[in-house]
Amino acid sequence: MAGKDLPVSPLMLPMPELPPVPGVRLGTGRAEIRYKAREDVTMMVFPAGTTVAGVFTQNKCPGAPVDWCRAALKGGKARALVVTAGNSNVFTGKAGRETCQQTARAMADLAGCKPNEVFLASTGVIGEKLPTEKLTAALPPLFGSLGEDGWAAAARAIMTTDTFPKGATRTAKIGDATVTVSGIVKGSGMIAPDMATMLCFLATDAKVPAGALQAILKKGVDRSFNCVTVDSDTSTSDTVLLFATGATKHPRVPAEGGPMLRDFARAVSEVLMDLALLVARDGEGAQKLIRIDVTGAVSAKSAHRIAMSIANSPLVKTAIAGEDANWGRIVMAVGKAGEPADRDKLSVGVGGVWMAREGEIVPGYDEAPVVAHMKGREVEIQVDIGLGRGKATVWTCDLTHGYIDINGSYRS
Amino acid sequence: MAGKDLPVSPLMLPMPELPPVPGVRLGTGRAEIRYKAREDVTMMVFPAGTTVAGVFTQNKCPGAPVDWCRAALKGGKARALVVTAGNSNVFTGKAGRETCQQTARAMADLAGCKPNEVFLASTGVIGEKLPTEKLTAALPPLFGSLGEDGWAAAARAIMTTDTFPKGATRTAKIGDATVTVSGIVKGSGMIAPDMATMLCFLATDAKVPAGALQAILKKGVDRSFNCVTVDSDTSTSDTVLLFATGATKHPRVPAEGGPMLRDFARAVSEVLMDLALLVARDGEGAQKLIRIDVTGAVSAKSAHRIAMSIANSPLVKTAIAGEDANWGRIVMAVGKAGEPADRDKLSVGVGGVWMAREGEIVPGYDEAPVVAHMKGREVEIQVDIGLGRGKATVWTCDLTHGYIDINGSYRS
Numbered sequence: 156m157a158g159k160d161l162p163v164s165p166l167m168l169p170m171p172e173l174p175p176v177p178g179v180r181l182g183t184g185r186a187e188i189r190y191k192a193r194e195d196v197t198m199m200v201f202p203a204g205t206t207v208a209g210v211f212t213q214n215k216c217p218g219a220p221v222d223w224c225r226a227a228l229k230g231g232k233a234r235a236l237v238v239t240a241g242n243s244n245v246f247t248g249k250a251g252r253e254t255c256q257q258t259a260r261a262m263a264d265l266a267g268c269k270p271n272e273v274f275l276a277s278t279g280v281i282g283e284k285l286p287t288e289k290l291t292a293a294l295p296p297l298f299g300s301l302g303e304d305g306w307a308a309a310a311r312a313i314m315t316t317d318t319f320p321k322g323a324t325r326t327a328k329i330g331d332a333t334v335t336v337s338g339i340v341k342g343s344g345m346i347a348p349d350m351a352t353m354l355c356f357l358a359t360d361a362k363v364p365a366g367a368l369q370a371i372l373k374k375g376v377d378r379s380f381n382c383v384t385v386d387s388d389t390s391t392s393d394t395v396l397l398f399a400t401g402a403t404k405h406p407r408v409p410a411e412g413g414p415m416l417r418d419f420a421r422a423v424s425e426v427l428m429d430l431a432l433l434v435a436r437d438g439e440g441a442q443k444l445i446r447i448d449v450t451g452a453v454s455a456k457s458a459h460r461i462a463m464s465i466a467n468s469p470l471v472k473t474a475i476a477g478e479d480a481n482w483g484r485i486v487m488a489v490g491k492a493g494e495p496a497d498r499d500k501l502s503v504g505v506g507g508v509w510m511a512r513e514g515e516i517v518p519g520y521d522e523a524p525v526v527a528h529m530k531g532r533e534v535e536i537q538v539d540i541g542l543g544r545g546k547a548t549v550w551t552c553d554l555t556h557g558y559i560d561i562n563g564s565y566r567s
Numbered sequence: 568m569a570g571k572d573l574p575v576s577p578l579m580l581p582m583p584e585l586p587p588v589p590g591v592r593l594g595t596g597r598a599e600i601r602y603k604a605r606e607d608v609t610m611m612v613f614p615a616g617t618t619v620a621g622v623f624t625q626n627k628c629p630g631a632p633v634d635w636c637r638a639a640l641k642g643g644k645a646r647a648l649v650v651t652a653g654n655s656n657v658f659t660g661k662a663g664r665e666t667c668q669q670t671a672r673a674m675a676d677l678a679g680c681k682p683n684e685v686f687l688a689s690t691g692v693i694g695e696k697l698p699t700e701k702l703t704a705a706l707p708p709l710f711g712s713l714g715e716d717g718w719a720a721a722a723r724a725i726m727t728t729d730t731f732p733k734g735a736t737r738t739a740k741i742g743d744a745t746v747t748v749s750g751i752v753k754g755s756g757m758i759a760p761d762m763a764t765m766l767c768f769l770a771t772d773a774k775v776p777a778g779a780l781q782a783i784l785k786k787g788v789d790r791s792f793n794c795v796t797v798d799s800d801t802s803t804s805d806t807v808l809l810f811a812t813g814a815t816k817h818p819r820v821p822a823e824g825g826p827m828l829r830d831f832a833r834a835v836s837e838v839l840m841d842l843a844l845l846v847a848r849d850g851e852g853a854q855k856l857i858r859i860d861v862t863g864a865v866s867a868k869s870a871h872r873i874a875m876s877i878a879n880s881p882l883v884k885t886a887i888a889g890e891d892a893n894w895g896r897i898v899m900a901v902g903k904a905g906e907p908a909d910r911d912k913l914s915v916g917v918g919g920v921w922m923a924r925e926g927e928i929v930p931g932y933d934e935a936p937v938v939a940h941m942k943g944r945e946v947e948i949q950v951d952i953g954l955g956r957g958k959a960t961v962w963t964c965d966l967t968h969g970y971i972d973i974n975g976s977y978r979s
Contacts, residue, residue: 213905215903215905215906215907215910216910245898246910248926280895387799388882469800469970470974473970476971483692483694487693487800488800490626490803491625494627497627513660514658515661515694555975556971559888559968563889563966563968
């Protein structure tokens with residue numbers, strides 16, 4: 156079974172304790188869709204009035220559950236979430252659409268809501284029909300067992316080739332009230348081996364109009380998940396959903412959100428950032444977490460593109476795996492980004508030590524502190540383009556034999 | 568020494584015999600720039616009247632020799648070429664520019680021409696100053712030893728981490744006259760490990776005006792080198808130069824070229840294609856040569872981008888390394904290209920067998936012939952987008968432990 160033999164990532168962080176989020180009842184169960192000896196279905200049920208925000212893969216060949224969620228999101232309301240692990244329901248044609256319809260209908264009957272208030276996500280093999288009846292049969296007993304304390308189990312039940320469960324939580328003030336924002340995520344490549352997908356689910360007890368919630372989620376994802384890359388491949392199923400139950404009383408939030416949500420938005424962003432970095436820490440074969448800071452670009456967008464060019468360069472990533480402070484490859488990756496750059500104004504540093512400045516190596520450059528930094532689990536790269544004030548930060552992991560081992564073997 | 572311990576690529580093809588190209592005198596020598604026990608300098612000298620065309624890296628941080636060649640190319644005339652292996656003279660600031668000036672001046676003195684008729688290329692480590700005096704001291708004895716038969720030695724002397732020398736030759740008719748087009752190339756990644764650069768040199772005895780020559784070279788490179796990728800990284804030094812000595816008499820070619828050069832353009836294209844595929848065959852760690860045919864895209868440009876997205880996907884490349892006909896990853900790579908695609912019109916095949924059609928797996932699909940095809944040294948992927956008539960073909964190699972071994976180790 157996929158993932159069975161993978162050693163836990165050396166970059167693993169222990170799962171924090173996720174307290175109940177008022178209004179959220181959740182649980183996990185077994186549908187034996189692909190995995191036979193573990194929980195593979197996760198359910199969350201929300202009270203009437205729960206709003207929802209979502210961000211999905213930009214891949215042009217999305218999975219059926221992504222299509223389903225995009226349509227359901229138009230209503231802005233959610234009463235339930237059903238997640239399966241083992242089969243992604245991607246590239247499954249009409250059968251895949253029917254699986255979504257039947258699952259949503261079965262869940263809606265249980266929760267007493269409309270099918271388009273049910274959200275769906277699946278992760279696993281591409282191109283195999285999902286055995287719908289196994290899934291729908293598993294829902295009623297699971298619905299009967301829901302509770303408030305299932306976050307840790309849910310973080311495990313959504314895993315495929317992940318080597319550790321991932322969660323994060325924060326509290327925030329809205330007026331005088333304290334609300335919780337908690338989330339779980341799975342994914343260990345932008346697409347995991349045959350186990351496509353990065354899935355991320357957040358819930359809060361705040362009462363936030365869907366439009367304002369969407370704006371906060373979008374901004375948070377742009378600064379977190381959209382700044383993390385493992386292997387430059389974009390899953391067909393990437394999904395981030397944020398549910399707001401409104402179970403905690405606080406001053407009414409206007410439709411457009413506004414300053415009163417500032418602390419809430421901070422909490423959402425922090426949870427997203429924690430979760431995004433956990434994905435990089437569980438990147439396939441990862442031995443080192445890499446942070447790349449680009450400054451001095453002509454714009455923030457340009458800085459982001461340059462940073463992603465470095466983060467996605469196989470030559471930079473293999474150099475870091477080899478603990479080689481190879482700044483020539485960083486120069487190469489800056490230059491190939493296609494963004495404005497001037498070799499003779501460019502500076503490159505590692506671990507806070509500038510190695511190259513203004514188009515040539517720093518005179519008397521001492522490699523010793525850089526070599527020491529490269530031997531650690533967390534490596535930092537600094538690039539100053541020297542042209543403007545645009546800056547960006549992205550995270551990735553190194554490219555190792557482990558990545559080839561995981562992705563270069565047969566599916567079965 | 569870099570490359571010393573690398574096994575020869577299993578995709579190696581024997582070097583063809585390259586006959587003399589009338590007008591071209593060439594040779595190799597030792598400057599001990601980095602390598603101590605092999606030839607590391609290559610020289611070609613051309614008669615007065617030789618025209619030249621060139622295509623260079625799009626990387627925004629090009630090496631000093633690329634800047635030099637771009638400027639020299641404006642004259643359209645060439646009398647000599649000097650190539651060094653072991654140091655790329657990239658990111659070397661003012662010292663790098665002076666190395667180019669001094670080398671060109673020394674060579675111009677020997678050949679009796681202007682410095683801007685001398686072309687330069689270097690490949691090797693980035694960011695180390697090239698010991699100019701070692702190089703200029705090696706030029707006079709080398710100039711004294713030039714002959715017509717040095718192509719095979721030149722193909723070896725320009726290598727860095729290449730595991731075999733690469734050359735190709737064709738003849739073409741211009742009017743009733745027969746001319747030769749020969750070329751050599753080095754490079755085993757778009758950028759080799761610390762040994763940056765794909766360098767390619769062609770020569771012909773045809774007499775072709777520089778403008779017409781440039782148009783033919785540009786078109787040929789677009790269809791060959793620009794359709795090959797090893798690892799998506801773009802060297803800071805990529806250089807393709809084509810010299811036309813005019814040593815063979817044939818009807819005068821007008822400035823704009825035209826139909827009389829059709830067969831000559833065919834020969835140039837074929838030599839470029841041979842050389843480009845040899846680079847893919849010597850891709851770092853390559854065990855399989857991969858051809859990707861995309862049809863049915865909305866335009867040829869769109870087809871090319873989709874094909875490159877597949878060719879650069881680490882997940883597709885590792886799947887092929889593992890001999891896994893994993894069409895789900897191909898679907899993913901099509902979708903992430905950002906080009907128009909409709910999942911429900913998409914077809915994916917391997918080795919001539921369609922596996923997925925119109926958004927789902929082909930009913931009764933038999934994996935056996937596909938598995939057999941995947942075990943071979945050459946793997947073919949077919950993708951039909953189903954939207955239009957745009958098509959493209961690109962080549963790459965698989966991503967293996969060998970790539971990590973070569974690129975993940977210390978420089979020294």
